[in-house]
Amino acid sequence: MVLAQGERHGYAIMKQVEIDSGGRVKMGPGxxxxxxxxxxxxxxxxxxxxxxxxxxRRVYYRITAAGQKALDAELQRYREVVALANRxxxxxxxxxxx
Amino acid sequence: xxRDERHRARFARLIRLYPQEFRDQFASAMEQTxxxxxxxxxxxxxxxxxxxxxxxxxxxxxxxKEHIVNxxxxxxxxxxxLAAVSGTLLLLPFVGLNLVVVHRIEPIFSLIxxxxxxxxxxxxxxxxxxxALPFGAAIALAPVLPAIRERRKIxxxxxxxxxxxxxxxxxxxxxxxxxxxxxxxxxxxxxD
Numbered sequence: 001m002v003l004a005q006g007e008r009h010g011y012a013i014m015k016q017v018e019i020d021s022g023g024r025v026k027m028g029p030g031x032x033x034x035x036x037x038x039x040x041x042x043x044x045x046x047x048x049x050x051x052x053x054x055x056x057r058r059v060y061y062r063i064t065a066a067g068q069k070a071l072d073a074e075l076q077r078y079r080e081v082v083a084l085a086n087r088x089x090x091x092x093x094x095x096x097x098x
Numbered sequence: 099x100x101r102d103e104r105h106r107a108r109f110a111r112l113i114r115l116y117p118q119e120f121r122d123q124f125a126s127a128m129e130q131t132x133x134x135x136x137x138x139x140x141x142x143x144x145x146x147x148x149x150x151x152x153x154x155x156x157x158x159x160x161x162x163k164e165h166i167v168n169x170x171x172x173x174x175x176x177x178x179x180l181a182a183v184s185g186t187l188l189l190l191p192f193v194g195l196n197l198v199v200v201h202r203i204e205p206i207f208s209l210i211x212x213x214x215x216x217x218x219x220x221x222x223x224x225x226x227x228x229x230a231l232p233f234g235a236a237i238a239l240a241p242v243l244p245a246i247r248e249r250r251k252i253x254x255x256x257x258x259x260x261x262x263x264x265x266x267x268x269x270x271x272x273x274x275x276x277x278x279x280x281x282x283x284x285x286x287x288x289x290d
Contacts, residue, residue: 006116008129009127009130009131009136010127010128011130011131011135014131014135026152027156027168028153028155028156028157028160029131029132029135029153029156029157029160030129030156030157030158030159030160030161030163031156031159032131033120033124033127033131033160034160034163034164035129036124037120037123037124037164055130057126057127057129057130058127058130059127082259
């Protein structure tokens with residue numbers, strides 16, 4: 001989701017995840033690069049050609065078309081779950097009629 | 099050595115524990131990320147100890163996870179020794195079953211044989227453990243065929259394990275098959 005906002009390097013992804021989640025999700029390098037590896041293998045993200053002039057080791061990643069499609073599908077699924085919850089009286093905070 | 103350099107060196111050593119392929123792809127980026135995190139944390143004036151503990155823990159979990167993922171993806175053909183060991187391990191169910199039956203090891207013996215004759219559960223276990231033998235031989239042989247095709251040195255250990263498993267399987271399967279035909283299909287009296 002972070003990469004849908006634009007290309008980012010590892011640390012920038014970590015910081016953006018923390019900001020977007022209101023500080024609830026804090027990733028370490030092990031979690032981040034493990035996830036990136038799996039997303040790269042699945043073709044959801046790819047390395048960008050962009051390099052940081054300050055440090056060549058900073059690799060930028062960007063979302064692919066397949067990644068964007070998967071993200072859209074996942075967001076749609078979440079919307080449907082929320083819509084279903086809103087239609088369900090008990091989950092919506094209303095008592096069942098007896 | 100300065101404290102931050104010492105921590106970076108320690109993190110770099112931890113990264114060396116990742117599988118080779120993962121290291122080749124991400125090691126330098128991870129070191130850079132750690133350096134960025136370290137500098138930010140230091141500038142914030144918050145506890146470095148908590149930061150370091152959490153980062154090392156997260157990375158250590160990552161190391162274990164990547165090795166597990168790699169192990170699950172490993173093809174026998176790429177790891178001759180692992181294939182030979184896996185093939186040999188498939189001999190164990192048959193050996194175990196025979197030990198239980200011959201030495202009447204309780205309570206397993208009573209579980210699989212309820213009465214004086216071979217019961218259905220014992221038959222199933224026998225067939226499964228027998229079929230595990232050619233399966234084990236196939237696993238052990240998996241690295242041999244690519245080696246022949248690519249004209250590399252044939253792994254002797256794998257060939258030996260496969261030959262051993264086939265040598266155990268063939269007479270047993272023939273004997274077992276013959277007994278099933280005589281005793282169960284033809285029901286010849288006193289065939290046991």
